[in-house]
Amino acid sequence: MNLQSVLVLNVLLVTITVILSVADVLLGSNRQQLLRINDDRELSTSGGGTLLDSLAEQRIFIPAACGGKGTCGHCKVVVEEGGGDVLPTEEGFLTPQEREEGVRLACQVKVREDLSIRVHEALLEAQEYLGEVVVLEDLNYDTKFLKVKLLSPRTIDFKAGQYVQILVPGYEEFRAYSIASPPSQRDALDFVIRLIPKGLCTTYIHKALAVGDTIRFTGPFGDFFLNEQSDRDITCLARGTGIAPIRSITLHLKEQGMPRNVSFYFSARTKKDILQYEEFKQLEAEFPNFKYYVVLSRPAPEDNWDGETGYITDTVAKYQGDSLKDTEIYLCGPGVMIDAAMEVFDKIGVPKEQVFFDKF
Amino acid sequence: MGNTMNIFLAAVLTHNIALVYILGMCPTIGVSRNLKTATGMGVAVVFVVTLTSTINWFIYNLVLVPAGAEIVSLLVFIITIAASVQLLEMLLEKFVPYLHNAFGVFLPLITVNCAVLGVSLLMVLRDYGLVQTAFFGLGSAAGFLLAMMLVAGMREKMDLTSDVPRGLQGPGIVMIILGILALGFMAFQGMVDL
Numbered sequence: 001m002n003l004q005s006v007l008v009l010n011v012l013l014v015t016i017t018v019i020l021s022v023a024d025v026l027l028g029s030n031r032q033q034l035l036r037i038n039d040d041r042e043l044s045t046s047g048g049g050t051l052l053d054s055l056a057e058q059r060i061f062i063p064a065a066c067g068g069k070g071t072c073g074h075c076k077v078v079v080e081e082g083g084g085d086v087l088p089t090e091e092g093f094l095t096p097q098e099r100e101e102g103v104r105l106a107c108q109v110k111v112r113e114d115l116s117i118r119v120h121e122a123l124l125e126a127q128e129y130l131g132e133v134v135v136l137e138d139l140n141y142d143t144k145f146l147k148v149k150l151l152s153p154r155t156i157d158f159k160a161g162q163y164v165q166i167l168v169p170g171y172e173e174f175r176a177y178s179i180a181s182p183p184s185q186r187d188a189l190d191f192v193i194r195l196i197p198k199g200l201c202t203t204y205i206h207k208a209l210a211v212g213d214t215i216r217f218t219g220p221f222g223d224f225f226l227n228e229q230s231d232r233d234i235t236c237l238a239r240g241t242g243i244a245p246i247r248s249i250t251l252h253l254k255e256q257g258m259p260r261n262v263s264f265y266f267s268a269r270t271k272k273d274i275l276q277y278e279e280f281k282q283l284e285a286e287f288p289n290f291k292y293y294v295v296l297s298r299p300a301p302e303d304n305w306d307g308e309t310g311y312i313t314d315t316v317a318k319y320q321g322d323s324l325k326d327t328e329i330y331l332c333g334p335g336v337m338i339d340a341a342m343e344v345f346d347k348i349g350v351p352k353e354q355v356f357f358d359k360f
Numbered sequence: 361m362g363n364t365m366n367i368f369l370a371a372v373l374t375h376n377i378a379l380v381y382i383l384g385m386c387p388t389i390g391v392s393r394n395l396k397t398a399t400g401m402g403v404a405v406v407f408v409v410t411l412t413s414t415i416n417w418f419i420y421n422l423v424l425v426p427a428g429a430e431i432v433s434l435l436v437f438i439i440t441i442a443a444s445v446q447l448l449e450m451l452l453e454k455f456v457p458y459l460h461n462a463f464g465v466f467l468p469l470i471t472v473n474c475a476v477l478g479v480s481l482l483m484v485l486r487d488y489g490l491v492q493t494a495f496f497g498l499g500s501a502a503g504f505l506l507a508m509m510l511v512a513g514m515r516e517k518m519d520l521t522s523d524v525p526r527g528l529q530g531p532g533i534v535m536i537i538l539g540i541l542a543l544g545f546m547a548f549q550g551m552v553d554l
Contacts, residue, residue, distance in 0.1 A: 005429035012423065012436055016443045027450040084461050088397045112457070 052106040061218040067173035068107035075106040081116035160252040164219030175201035180244035182251035224358035233261040239333035267312035271303035331357035371499025378507035384475030398512030402505030413497030
């Protein structure tokens with residue numbers, strides 16, 4: 001390639017950049033717009049951007065796992081006034097009922113006029129946190145235990161079972177992880193994170209992060225948390241890293257002296273996939289009303305496993321059967337496990353309002 | 361004029377950008393679930409292709425050829441397409457918000473659509489003049505719109521009436537529809553030629 005071609009290319013690039021910058025100044029709609037949230041808060045924001053970004057600018061963090069690309073469908077808010085019609089990019093994520101209620105994806109709604117929106121109260125309490133990694137150790141061959149000490153703000157208030165969204169630096173994308181520590185531990189958070197091959201955030205945590213590094217996250221989010229108003233017995237089911245929110249819940253109950261009967265079923269593929277076995281075994285020894293069952297779905301021959309095998313739901317049905325009807329059930333794990341478990345509980349006749357789940 | 365009309369017709373039928381050149385498959389498969397969005401996408405492509413192929417003609421013939429820099433035309437075309445789509449989006453948002461709402465969301469998708477780039481590159485390969493380029497661009501885009509609408513129309517009908525095997529639902533059946541449509545378009549061969 002000769003020098004002239006390079007020169008021409010550069011001149012064209014500069015020209016195009018100048019044209020676009022001028023157009024942006026002349027045409028950009030950066031007029032101030034009014035955002036009314038839940039009828040009681042009014043914010044002024046510079047228009048033109050997406051609702052998701054405008055809210056983040058105002059320190060209101062709507063969970064969006066994809067970082068605002070319109071692919072995860074998590075950032076649902078109710079838009080009561082303004083915002084235009086539902087866009088084709090949103091259609092796939094909204095049920096007909098949601099469309100009727102005015103639910104939109106915050107990352108697709110542009111702030112071009114005054115908007116009146118409704119978001120979950122709990123989301124308004126979510127904040128951005130900066131923390132420092134103090135512990136990062138292997139729990140088994142593909143899962144790490146991460147402890148993050150909070151630097152600013154210094155404390156966090158959350159309910160046992162909720163999650164935060166960790167920011168992957170450089171990519172500016174968020175991924176959701178359940179908190180594994182009890183709410184009483186306000187100055188640091190625990191996580192249980194499995195390495196997913198080619199997973200963005202898990203690779204970051206497993207391969208790039210080291211003790212002493214800082215990490216950013218927003219939260220707390222989620223409506224999966226321990227119902228403290230009730231005194232029913234509790235049945236918890238978890239598979240893999242689904243153990244995290246269940247650990248938070250059980251440790252929270254432990255601090256209260258285990259006021260309710262708890263049965264915890266943990267499912268893993270083989271023996272080497274079991275997480276935090278000693279910790280829960282000890283809990284079982286300490287409290288007679290805490291029962292701990294490990295179910296291996298596909299034990300390896302060298303495991304010499306003589307405990308429970310097969311589906312986790314079979315084990316639950318075997319030990320608790322019809323008595324499940326009077327318990328509160330907390331489920332956390334992959335979608336297939338939860339769907340299968342919901343079907344079983346439905347058959348047994350557990351009322352839907354007593355079943356809480358967190359799919360990932 | 362006969363020549364330009366020929367080019368237009370050929371671009372729609374015998375040299376259809378989607379069904380004969382098999383370009384721009386991403387939106388053809390992805391955005392063809394219902395007729396309304398497919399039409400929106402198609403109309404946006406008509407705008408963008410006609411606009412960018414004309415702009416690229418000017419840049420190629422008035423800047424790149426005199427400067428002897430034809431070698432960078434691929435890079436320049438991509439950048440021009442991206443920039444003009446951006447500009448078009450801004451203009452629409454400001455002055456025709458209705459139109460922006462209707463197909464503004466498709467514009468960023470089109471930036472990286474290979475059919476758009478394909479038209480600009482073909483116009484160079486075939487030594488088209490300005491008017492020919494404009495008609496070729498318009499024709500190709502109209503052909504793309506036609507293909508999108510055909511696929512979407514069929515998919516809408518099939519959703520209601522056909523029992524598509526599970527493994528073929530979604531993109532699978534679209535591939536088959538496209539294949540059959542492409543075969544059908546072969547029947548136009550000989551009607552007009554470039």
